[in-house]
Amino acid sequence: MLQIKCPWCGLRDETEYKYGGQAHVAYPEDPAALSDEEWAQYLFFRDNPKGPFAERWVHSGGCRKWFNAVRDTRTYEVLAVYTNNDPRPEISPEITATGVAAGGQ
Amino acid sequence: MADLTTLQGLRRSPLQDMAAELRNGSVQGDRAVLLREWPFLTMVNIRVEPGSETAGRIEGVLGASLPQQCGDVTGDGAHSVLWLGPDEWLVISQAAPESLVGSLQSAAEGGRAQIVDVSANRTVVEVTGPGAREVLEKGCPTDLHPRAFADNTAISTSLARVPVLLWKVDANTFRVMPRASLASYVGVWLLDAVAEFGPRASAVEGV
Numbered sequence: 001m002l003q004i005k006c007p008w009c010g011l012r013d014e015t016e017y018k019y020g021g022q023a024h025v026a027y028p029e030d031p032a033a034l035s036d037e038e039w040a041q042y043l044f045f046r047d048n049p050k051g052p053f054a055e056r057w058v059h060s061g062g063c064r065k066w067f068n069a070v071r072d073t074r075t076y077e078v079l080a081v082y083t084n085n086d087p088r089p090e091i092s093p094e095i096t097a098t099g100v101a102a103g104g105q
Numbered sequence: 106m107a108d109l110t111t112l113q114g115l116r117r118s119p120l121q122d123m124a125a126e127l128r129n130g131s132v133q134g135d136r137a138v139l140l141r142e143w144p145f146l147t148m149v150n151i152r153v154e155p156g157s158e159t160a161g162r163i164e165g166v167l168g169a170s171l172p173q174q175c176g177d178v179t180g181d182g183a184h185s186v187l188w189l190g191p192d193e194w195l196v197i198s199q200a201a202p203e204s205l206v207g208s209l210q211s212a213a214e215g216g217r218a219q220i221v222d223v224s225a226n227r228t229v230v231e232v233t234g235p236g237a238r239e240v241l242e243k244g245c246p247t248d249l250h251p252r253a254f255a256d257n258t259a260i261s262t263s264l265a266r267v268p269v270l271l272w273k274v275d276a277n278t279f280r281v282m283p284r285a286s287l288a289s290y291v292g293v294w295l296l297d298a299v300a301e302f303g304p305r306a307s308a309v310e311g312v
Contacts, residue, residue, distance in 0.1 A: 008191050009175040009260070013246045016263070061268055062261045063175065063190035 020056030118144030119288035130296040134303030136236030143229040149196040152219040159216025176258040236302040265294040
């Protein structure tokens with residue numbers, strides 16, 4: 001089973017979490033000014049990288065807080081977890097090349 | 106206005122109908138496990154910015170600090186404070202809910218805080234005895250070994266796939282706190298789970 005380290009509760013099973021999609025998708029400054037196409041881009045279009053992907057998770061079975069995690073989509077390895085106030089951490093190229101990581105410790 | 110004193114007498118706890126079943130279904134022997142509901146405990150949910158002035162006043166009323174880490178439980182007298190999240194706590198107490206909520210709310214007045222009486226939200230099932238940990242390990246994904254789960258620790262987790270608060274008081278005493286609507290399911294699951302640990306109390310006493 002995938003284990004994810006909640007920033008507040010520590011390592012817990014994946015079943016305690018729910019997935020929230022791509023992280024760092026900012027709400028448009030002025031939604032009314034957007035064209036239909038731009039609005040659709042904001043609503044429906046998400047990255048689908050092969051490799052590290054920053055995504056939102058919520059610890060619904062524990063502290064019920066949202067946080068962000070960088071997960072390698074090839075290996076399911078969680079490379080980093082960080083709170084919503086923190087910037088996206090840099091993931092070193094060696095880690096992304098081999099898919100080997102410290103499990104988000 | 107409804108007569109609250111009459112209503113108090115008419116209250117039914119979520120596991121009231123299972124009291125005898127839990128008592129007779131408990132098992133005895135080397136790995137004895139005793140099941141029992143502890144109904145009508147006062148529970149108050151607190152949300153406040155930790156370390157703020159309002160939090161300090163709330164701590165003054167409780168006579169205990171608000172725990173800062175997952176699993177921590179503070180307070181040793183009238184009230185116990187459980188960590189639910191970085192800005193959320195649960196007070197468990199035997200004090201009357203109206204007076205506790207009232208004094209907490211007046212302490213929080215003027216600050217940013219939320220104090221809610223959630224006494225009816227959960228009930229407490231006490232699982233005690235030398236086999237208690239093994240029984241809970243059958244249905245709980247969290248590591249309950251003493252090296253990972255110390256005495257006087259409380260966490261939100263799941264038991265038999267339903268969300269519960271699990272409070273380990275000491276090595277042989279656990280308090281399982283399911284939502285009221287899931288309490289009978291948890292009770293039935295526990296009755297089934299303890300069966301392999303020894304003879305039923307009812308069989309021993311010849312009830």
